[in-house]
Amino acid sequence: MSYPVGARVRVRTGDPDHHTRMPRYVRGHTGEVVAVLGRWPLPDDRARGIDPPRVETCYAVRFSAADLWGSGDHTVTADLWESYLDRS
């Protein structure tokens, strides 16, 4: 599964007990893919010494402040690996 620019994606929930680069404040929230970034090893695997680590596409995903915090007119874009996301 890969996401094109413009796709609506939802960040997975859950609180892994290992290192991850999925910030807490976006978990469970839906955003829009604004850029497809590179294919990079998953930090979750690299931090645990899993060899070889999964290599996945990373996406720049934009969220609205109103959605994240209930107020504000700004947007926040976070870079998220594919396994952090589901199609919305």
Place this chain on the structure above:
Amino acid sequence: MGGQTGFGPVPAGADAGPPFAADWEARVYALAAILRRRGLFNDDELRDAIERLPPQRYLAASYYERWLGALETLTAEKGVP
């Protein structure tokens, strides 16, 4: 840490000085880069080691004290004598 409240104003004035407040901070930064380059650990293991510092220590330590703690953790875990 995004969105967490209670941290007060940004120390915006605290950047007129040098990037490292003391020699040891610069040396910690350099050691991290050298050890990463040597393959003792990777970036994600370093970040993980910082995150694994006990919460009170994480919050009480300065930025480079956290790096130092992480390097001490990793050198021990990787079996450096």
Place this chain on the structure above:
Amino acid sequence: MTVHDELPAAARTRRLEERLIAAGLASDEEIDEYLTRLYTSASPVNGARMAARAWTDPAYRDLLLSDGNAAAAELGFGGLSYALRVVPNTSTTHNVIVCTLCSCYPVSLLGPSPGWYKSFAYRSRTVREPRAVLAEFGLTLPGDVRISVWDSTSEARYMVLPVRPAGTDGLSADQLAALVTRNGLIGTALV
């Protein structure tokens, strides 16, 4: 935790160095050489040159915004260890960069990061109340300017392309570059 916690950081650092040197994993020479290289080559002057070039050369601007690494290489900053993404300010959008998870930062183009960038306050508040954070830097944006916050959570590192200030038409590349500050390249200043 252990007796190490009671030693000042400088002493702990020296102890760590001695262990690593004894194990053949580091040397004083390597540390000195690394820091010398860092201080001489990593600087916001680098990012400023890229911004100034983009102001005067539309083709370079396009390259900078579509392939930051290629644009950096063109000015002699090749071999970046990160994927550079440059985001342009406009009359209606102002960008600001943060790393909420740690303190990721394009060091080679901006120099080592300032203390405030690494602070819990900046890391926690910029994604939530950027306008208030920018005000603490003395930057008050008009109400119709929207703020776009970029959280550096992956291998990409972000840099802002500020808007070229008015009244700078006759300036040389060097003079233009001198207008660009590190804070402007992070987004906590207009330029």
